[in-house]
Amino acid sequence: MKIIVLLINVIFLGVIGISAQISFQAIPQKKEVGIDEPIRIQFILTIKGKDVRDVGNIKLPAFTNTQVIGKQIIQNQTYEDGISTIEYGNEISLRPVKSGSIKIGSASVIINGKVYSTKPLTIIVSGYANNHEEKGFPAKIGETFLAFKISDKNPYQNEGVIAKLKFYTKRLELLNSITNLTPPNFQGLFVQPIKERNNTYEQEIINGETYLSRTISSYVIFPSKPGVIVINPFILTIAVPSGFFDEQEVNIKSAPITLQVKKLPANPPVDFYGVVGSYKINITPSKTHLKADESTTINVEVSGNGNIGLIKSPALIVSEGIESFTPKEKMESYPGSEGVIGKLNSSTVLVPHRGGQFTIKVSPFSYFDPQTGTYRKIIPDPVILTVTGDSLKGERDSISVLKNKNIKDPLSFIPSIKVSDTLSDVLDGKQKTLDWILLAIMAIVIIIIICIIYLRFIKNNSKTKKETSIKGEKNVNFEKLDKENTPKNIHIIEQNKDDLNSRLFTLKKMAEKNENKEEFYNLVEFLLQKAVRNNLDLKEDQFLTTSEIEEQLANKFGDEFSDEYKNLLLKSQIERYSSISEEDCLDEVYLKVEKLINKLM
Structure with missing residues (x-):
């Protein structure tokens, strides 16, 4: 057995x-x-x-x-x-x-x-730490991984390179499951984040496999020293469903990146102070022909792409006889997908105190061009000022003559007047002068009367409004107070509601025809995002991440509402950016969208 x-x-x-x-x-x-x-x-x-x-x-x-x-x-x-x-x-x-x-x-x-x-x-x-580059494991959660991509791993010192952190997965439900991102310390680097919408998705083929990808964050990175710089891994936390009702937070990491930073060439120009990129200079005087003691403004603008923060405005070399005031500077920069683009504008007021022709020179501007690997120097053309006359100086000289001249007869500078001629002129014009005086007095009296009547009208109107407010104060309720305290932009809000209702009607017609799903879902995404921005009172230049918007919606309307919004937005974006599609009843989708938007309005 x-x-x-x-x-x-x-x-x-x-x-x-x-x-x-x-x-x-x-x-x-x-x-x-x-x-x-x-x-x-x-x-x-x-x-x-x-x-x-x-x-x-x-x-x-x-x-x-x-x-x-x-x-x-x-x-x-x-x-x-x-x-x-x-x-x-x-x-x-x-x-x-x-x-x-x-x-x-x-x-x-x-x-x-x-x-x-x-x-x-x-x-x-x-007994010591190795400095070798960390070898990362492929973080796989249903074929999911994190990649940190850099446009150039061999840049020059102070040269800006574009870096993107991208999340790849084959599981659709993980695209919006990100809960936290921990970046490295970026030691030896100056980093400027790129502000752009990162809640859109793309479809990419990697090694013959199809993935959905999402850009998590983008940066412009400037290495501040030559040599080897290691960028440690990013840690991305995502919530992975575990069973029917639970989820588990899982960390995935990107592989470390090693930069081989090239040192700038030897023997830089004397006026070089670390600016790397591509630049140009534009000089604009407010006027080049003026009188003595009259002011002109010289605007010097340095613009380009690179480490804009290190730019110093070229100084003006001013001739003798011209007074120069402290320049006013304004810096503007924008980190984008092409690098940091910006400009430095410097305005200097000049006042010449004598006539003549003056040459205003602008000091040279030097920078390193990483495309050619050479130093470049810009020598701007000088500004020629043509100053005519000594107008204010002449007036000052006349006053000084009066002060310094030995005056024996105080009346010697008063021109002689013939009394007979003057008296005759006065008598001839006496009647005309009286007429003009009477007209002026009448005009003044009329203006005073009008002002008195207007002030009394304003006072009475204010008193009437105050009495009406006091009488109705006891009967006021909260709904009325809300109406009285309506923001000044209520007209804009009503316009937004009308626009949403109009587009919602268009969406209904598209659902009834059940055609052109791409345009239908494109309009769904637009309506959802616009309704949410209106409800959360977000400005045009204000940006919130998808997680932040979902959190605010959950706090305001509940988790069920927030999940419905997230699912509809994700569905519309997948229909736009992915070849993966499902057979949907557009009427049902429309009813869900209508329900959400009506609640948001």
């Missing part, structure tokens, strides 16, 4: 071995580390086949001589020739606390009643 039972067990295990291939491994990131240098260990269970049903939890070993600083779940499933391969496990991040060794015992898991174990590991801990 025992022999029969033994044969049955052997046959059963043989069937399992044929139908399912199982392996359980412990994979260290590296076998030697320094003190305080993070290291990651992956415990990966690989099951190939479909007949494995009873899989227990992975039991991890104890970790000595180290600190556990992180833990994340590894999940992945692939198909090849109709056979499923499942990868499941844990990634443990450790930090050694002293030199010696880290001994890691075996991890174990029970599958179909059989125990599978990993081999023990020993990690050597030296």
